[in-house]
Amino acid sequence: PRPSHFSPGDEDFQENHERQKHKGKRRNGDRPKNKRENQRRKRSSNSEPETSEESEDEEEVNNDGEVRPELLSPEELEKLKEAVDEKKKLIQSLRGKPWPMKQKLVTLRESQLFVEKYEGALGKGKGRKLYAYKVMMTKKWKKFQRDFENFKTACIPWEMKIKEIESHFGSSVASYFIFLRWMYGINMILFGLTFGLVMVPEALMGRPYGSIPRKTVPRAEEAGAMDFAVLWDFGGYAQYSVLFYGYYNNQRAIGWFKFRMPLSYFLVGVGTVAYSYMVVIRTMARNANESGVGDDNSFNFSWKMFTSWDYLIGNPETADNKFASITTSFKEAILEEQESRKDDNIHLTRFLRVLANFLVLCCLAGSGYLIYFVVRRSQKFALDGLENHTWWERNEVNMVMSLLGMFCPMLFDVISALENYHPRVALQWQLGRIFALFLGNLYTFIIALMDAINLKRKEEKVVKYNITMWEASLYNGTGSENSTAPPVTIHPADVPRGPCWETMVGQEFVRLIISDTMTTYITLLIGDFLRAVLVRFLNHCWCWDLEAGFPSYSEFDVSGNVLGLIFNQGMIWMGAFYAPCLPALNLLRLHVSMYLQCWAVMCCNVPQERVFKASGSNNFYMAMLLVILFLSTLPAIYTIVTIPPSFDCGPFSGKNRMFDVIQETLESDFPAWFSKVFSYASNPGLVLPFILLMVLAIYYLQSTSKSYREANVELKNKLQMVTQRLDNFVFLTSYGSDFILNA
C-alpha cells in the first residue's frame, strides 16, 4: 500500500508540488495574488468616493483589469458569478479532458487568473471585504494543508531508500520493504505501550533491585551473574531486571500517584493484541478496496499488453529484465491457452501433483518428528543438569529449528517443479507449505514449553513446602517469642526461591528470536555477500562463467523473507506477555534489518528473472499475518486463563488466576454500581444473545456482499453483450451496405 501524496482533484497541488521540488521556492502565484488582493482592496476603498462621481453602468476596467463591482448591474454581477463558477468547474474537470498537456496548463493558468481577478469582486458592498477576507483565508488554509501533506510525506522514514530499490528491482521486492516498514510502525506502538506503561513505571516507581527476593540474583548464581555467556543466554542480571516477568512486584499500587502496576501489566498485554488485530484488519479492508480491478479472465492478452509495464523502473538492467519477463509471460499465456484447449495427459499431471504433495507431507512429518525428538532430548538434558552438556547440545532445539526452516523451503521449491502449475499458483502453494512447516515447528516448540511449565509447577509444590520448613526453622532458631518476633533480617539473595515458569517462557522466546535473527543475518552475509564477493573476484580465474552459470549472484527471495517476518512477529506476540522486552528487541531487530537488507539488496542481489506483480499478494500476506496473530495469541491466552501464576514472582503472584486482577480493580477502584453493571453485562444470559446477534450480522453482510458481487458479474456480462451488439451494428452499417449493393 503506497502512501497517497495527492488528494485527488487538487490541480494546483500537483503543479506547486513540482515547483517546490524543483525550485524550492514558495508558490509563485501566492505573492502577486496577495499583492493583487491588497491592491484591489486599496483601490476599492479609494474608488468609493470616485464612483459616486462617475456613475457609469458598465464596468470600468483599469490597466491591470480591475473591476469595480459597484458599477455592475445585478444581471452583470450574476453573469460574472456564473462565469467564475464555470471557470472553477473547468479547473476541477481539467484532468479528465483529452487535451494535450500544454493546452491544459495554459487553460489552467487562464482560468486561475480569471477566478482570482473576479472572485474577490463578487461580494457586494461592505460584505465584499469580508468575502475577500474569507476567500484569502480559505486559500491560506488550503496552502497550509498542502504544505502539511508535503511535510508528512517527507517524514515517512526510508522513503528514498525504498524508491531506489523499487527502481532497481521492481515493485515486488519493494513491497517487502514497505511491509517491513509497516511492521516497524506496529512494533513502535507496541514498544511504546510496553515500555511506557510497564517497564518504566516499575523501574522508576517500583522497589529497586535487591530490595526483595524476587528482584535479586540468588546467592548461588551470583558468581557468574555478570559473565557475558550468561548474559547472552539472558540469565544472571538480565533475568532479574525489568526485561522479564519475574522481576515485577505484585504490589497493587506503586509510586506517589498510585500507579496500578498489575492492572497495567494485564491491560497492556490485552491491549497489544487488540491493537494488532485492529491494525491488521483495517489494512486488509483497505487493501481489499484497492485490489479487485483488472484480474479479469476475459481479455487476458489485452490486459497483459497494456498493463504489464512497471513505470517506476529506473535502471536499464531491470528494464531489460522486465522486458524479458513480459515476453516470457506472453509466451506462457499463449502456451497455456493452447494447453487448456488440448487437455491431454491430465492423469499424469494429477498423479504427479499427488506425488508431490505426498513428498511434501513426508518432509513435513520428518521435520516435525525431528523437532519432537530434539525437544525430548533437551528435556532429558535439563533433568540431568545443563552444565554437563556442550553448547551444541544446549542449543540443539534452536539450531535444528533454524536449519530446518532454512532448508526445507528449498526442498519444497524443487519438489514443486513436478507439479507444473502457473507460477503464481505455484508461489501460493509454496507459501502455504512453508507456512505449514513454520507452524508445525512453532507448535512443537510450544508443546515442549508446556511440558517444561508443568515440570516447573510440580517443582513449585516441593519448593513451597521447603520454604515453610525453612521459615519455621528460622523463627525457631532466633527465639521463642511468638507474637512480637523481631523481623529476621536475611539478605534477599539468600531466601529460597520458587520456580518462575513465566520468566522461563519469556527467556525461551527471547533466545529463539535471537537465534533466528542471528541465523538470518549470518545467512545473509554468507549466502549473499560472500557469494557475491566470490563470484566477482574468482570469475577471472575460473573455468566457467560464475556470473552466468552456477553460483551467480543471488536473487532476493521475497516470499521467504516476508514469511520470516510474519513468523517473527508471531513469536513476538506470543512471548510479549512474559517478556516485556520483546517489542523493544524486535524494534531494534527490524531497524537493523532494514538497513542491512537494503544494503545487501543493492550490493549483492540481481533483479529477478521472473518479475510479477506484487499487488495480488498483498492481501495474501495480510491474511497470513492475521492467521498467525490468531494462532500465536491462542497459547498465550490459554496459559493466562488456565495456569495459575507462580507464587513467588511477577505482578500476579498470590492470585488464583491472572485475570483476577480485573475483578480486584472493579471491586476496589470503581464505585459499587460500576461493578454491578459489569456483572450484569458479563452475565451469560446477556453475552450469548449478543454473540448470536453478531453472528447473524456477519451472515447478513456476507450474503449481501455475495449478491453485490453477482450483480457486478451480471453487469459486466451485459456490458460485454452491449459492446458486441454495437460492434456488430457498426460492422453492418459500414460494410453491410457494400454487401447489399454488390449482391
Added chain:
Amino acid sequence: MTLLIKCMYLPFSFYSRMVSPAIALAFVPLLLTLIIKYRYYFVLFYRAVLVRIWKDCVTGLSREERAFQYVLTNSTPGDPDSILDAFDYWCSKVEFISNIGPKKGKILDRLLLEQSPLTVLELGAHCGYSTVRIARALPLGARLYSIEMDQGNAAIAEKIIRLAGFDDDTVELIVNPSDEVIPRLRSDYNLERLDFVFMDHWKKCYLPDLQLLEEYGLLGKGSMIVADNMLFPGAPKFLRYLRKCGLYEWKIHRAMLEYSRGIRDGMAELIYQGIK
C-alpha cells in the same frame, strides 16, 4: 555456505565430542535439494568425464576416434544429413562430445540462410560436425576455412569432411593455432573480408581472436560472428568486451546445452558495425 562451515566443524567434533545426529539430519533436506536441483550437471559430469575415462582405459582409442568409427559404420558417405544424424545419435546415446548439437545447429542454419555468406571462417573444428553443418548450408560458390589446432582432431575432421562429400573448393582445413593463422589469412589465403565467423574453440581465446580479426581488418560492416557456449561454460571477458566496445550489434540466442536437457546455454550473434 553454512554447509561448508559445518563440514569443517564436524570432523573436529567427532574427535572431541559426539555431535548430535539431529543436527546432521537437519542437513538432509539441503543435500536432497542440491542433488535434485543440479541433477543435469551431475549427469553431464558422469557422461563427459567418467564414461570417457572408462572407455579410454578400456578401448585405448581416443574419444574422437571412437566417434569416427561409429560414424563411418553408421552413415551414408556423401550425405551430410546422415553423417550429422549418426553423430547426434552417438553423442546422445553412447558418449558425449561437445559438438554444437541439433538444437543450436538449427539456429546456426537459420543464421547462415539469412546471411548467405561467401567467405566463412570457423575457429575450432574439433570433429568436423560443425564444419559439415555449415558447409551444408552454404550457397554456391562459397568457401569455408576451418581452423583446428590439434593434429589428431584435425585428421579425423578431414576424414569426416571428405566423407560428407565436400571437396577442397568448398572446405579448407587449416591445422594451426588460430592466433597464428588469423594474421596470415590476408597474405597467405588472399582473404579480404570474412562474411561469417563461427567460434567454437577454447573459450578463453574468443576475445583475443576477435580482437585479432578486428586488428587485421578482416571484418567488414555487416559481417556476422557467431560464438557458441556463451552461458555454459561461458566466456565472461568476451561478453564484457562486447558490452563495452560498442562496435557490434549483439544478441544472445538462448537454448539448451547440446545433448542434455536442463542446462541452459546460449549463442551470441554479433554483427560488426564498423568503426564510427
